Every structure is written in structure tokens, then in C-alpha cells.
Amino acid sequence: MSYTVYNSHQFMQNEKKTKKKRKKKEVEYLFAQSAKALDKSVGAAIKGGRVVARAAPMRRAGEYWEKLGPGLTTGAADNDPSGIATYSQAGAQFGTQLIWTTLFTFPFMALVQEQAARIGIVSGKGLAANIRHHYSQKTLITITVLLFSANTLNIAADLNAMSAGARLLIPWLSMETLTIFFALVSLLLQIFTSYARYSKYLKYLTLALLSYVITALSIHLNWTEVIQHTLIPSISFTKEQIFLLAAIFGTTISPYMFFWQTSQEVEEHVLKGETTIKIRQHMVNKTEIRDMRTDVWSGMFFSNMVAFFIFAAAAGVLYTHGITVATAADAAQALRPFAGNFAYLLFALGIIGTGLLAIPVIGGSSAYAVAESFGWRYGLYRKLKQAYAFYGVIIISMVIGVVANFFHLDPIKGLIYAAVANGLVAPIILFFIAHISHDKKVMGKYRSGMLSTSFMWTTIVIMTLSGIAAVTTLFL
Incomplete structure (x- = not known):
């Protein structure tokens, strides 16, 4: 009996202890839940923070990329095969002595393109249309003829350079075949592709220029010397150097860029549904101007950065080993024994990529100028049937460029003279932009304000003196 009572008492005690433990656990559980919730929140916040930290830069990068357009493609197109050949020759012939030009020309180049873009956005019209409205028809036609001539020479030189570059990779095809092929590809894309798609194609094609950055970085260079000559200008005033300097200025600040930039700003607005000049003029705002400035200065910086690396690569390999080159293809071939197949391949592919980008831009700028001069229908947003004359200018300039290559013109003369021709025409057009x-x-x-205007006139003076010096050297 007592045993039973004891067991009952012990059982009760155990039950009480169990209940206490259970209550403790329940209380612990309740408090633990809030702590666990806090822990999960902190963990989620940390994890989310990491995601946001990764996503925010990507988002900002995406927003930045979206802002880039005509400025980026115009800047990238400036490094056409003709430009690549000019920079390569300068680097091969004088080492890093003239590499300072890539830094020196940047603010002038960017400011000129900004003014051209600003004219397009604010007026709602292309550059030639603005000149036609405010100056005499004879003046405009003279400018247009000069531009068309310089551009056609440039197209011929670029087609030659692209074909030579392609033959490094597919030597069994003739220069003539490749010239016709590249001309047809450029024409078909420009004429039969919608502007919305075509502008994206041009934008992504600018990435081909990164091949020159990679090429230079894959080569062992004396970066101390490169930076020194970049920051401290050096010039010997020899006939060869003055002529090449004029070619550098001409290929960097090229007339076709002015017309293309202005007209592309108009095309972008048409793409947004702003189909009349009055609507485009009415829709101008400070945000748009700011975004344009970001686009233009980014594009010109990218352009000059690529030119810098082309200079550096040519100086580091070609000049060091006493190798002179005539074309961009020669530069690619000369790099191979010293920099390897990778650099050779990148340089050759870069020539083709930049040509596919630049030739439509050059031909298009001629078409804009001619069509606006005579009041024709124009615009890449229009279909072929809607602007026969506009597209006809592109076709004719391309045909002349192809035919010129069948006469086996001297490639080095074609490339350099194309750059010098640009340098001679540029000051005249810059005068009207200013x-x-x-x-x-x-x-x-x-x-434009006083500072911008001062820079514009300084650019005009530099380009004028450069052109006069180039012509003078031809008679010395």
C-alpha cells in the first residue's frame, strides 16, 4: 500500500517536472521564434544585400548602356581601317612619340560631336538641312561635293583594308571577291534592315574594337615610356611626321562624323514617334541633352582609348623591331612573329569588324548630306521605296569605292590621303557647326556657351593649320 502511494507520489512529481520542462520549452520556443525570425531577417538582409550589391552595379551598367547610341557608334566608327592604318603607321614609324595625340584630340573631338548632336536634337534636323536653311545653296553644295569625295575615297580605302585583313584569314579568296562581298553585306544591312534593328547591330559591333585593347595588353610594353609620351607631347617637325600628324587629326576629327551624329540624333527621335520637326523641337529637355552628352563623351573616350592601344601595340612591337607597315593588314601580319597568333587573329578580325561598322556610317553620312542639300526624302528609318534617292547615294558611293579597288590603287596612299582629305574638309564644316x-x-x-565656342574655334584653327601643313609637305 505504502509502495503504491510512493509510486503515485513519485509519478505526480515526475509529471510536474515534465510539465515544467514542457513549459520551459514552450517559453523557450516562443522567445526563440522571435530570435529565429530576427536571425532569418538578418540573414536574408545580408543575402539580399549581397544580391543588391551585385544587381545594383549591373542595373546601373545596363542603364548606362541604354543611354549609349549615336555617340558610341560614331566614336567607334572613327576607328575605321583607315584610322587603324594611320595609327599603326605612326606607331611603327615613330614609336610612342605621337601617342600624345590620342589624349590631345579627345576634348576637341568630343566637344565637336556634342555640338553636332546638340544641333540635331534642338533643331530636329540634320546638319546639311540646317546649313541649307541658314546659308546659300551654293555653299552647301560645295561642302556636300567635298564631303562626298572625301567619304568615297575613305570607303574605297576601307574596303581595300577589310579585304586585305580578311585574306589573312582566308587567303584563297581574291581581293576583288572580298571587296564585292563586304560592299554587298554593308549595303544589304543598311538598306533592308529596319533602323531599330540596324542601330543595335552597329552598337554591338563597336565591341569589335576591344580586340585592339586586348592585343596591346597581351604584348609586353614599356608602359612607363608609353605614359610619359602620352602626357608630354613630342614632335620633330620632319616632313614625314607633319604629314602623318595631319593624317591623325584628319582621321580623328572626320567630317562624316559630324553629319552622321546630327542625323542619327534625329533618327533616334523619329524612332520614338517624333515624326515632325515641330514635335522634335518641342520635346527637347535638359535630361535629353544630359543623356546625349553622356553618350557622346563616352563614345569619343572609347574611340581615343582604342586609338591609344593601337598606337601602343604598333610602337611596342613594330617600332621596336624596325618594321614599317603600309596597311592595317600589314600591321597584323607583322605582329604575328613577335606577339603570337592570338594578337595576329584579334588584329585581323578587328579590321573586318571596324570596317563593317564604319563603311555604313561613312556612306550614310554622304547620303544624309546630299539628300538634305536637295530637300529629298531621307532617313534610314524609311524603306527603300520611300527614299530612293537617299539610298541611291549610298549605293553609288559604295560602287565607286568598289570600282576604285579594281584599279589596284596604292593602299598606303589611299588610306593616308583619305585621312588628309578629311582633315582638309573638316575645318570648313566646323565653321558652320560653330x-x-x-x-x-x-x-x-x-x-553653346563661350567656353564651348572657344574650343570650337581652337579646333578649327588646329585643323586648318594641320591641313595647310599636310598640303605643304606634298610640295617639299
């Missing part, structure tokens, strides 16, 4: 961009009647509150 006047229009500062004209309050045209630009209103968005006209």
Missing part, C-alpha cells in the same frame, strides 16, 4: 550651335535663333537656350 556658327549654328552658337546661334540663339536656332538653338535658343541650348546654344
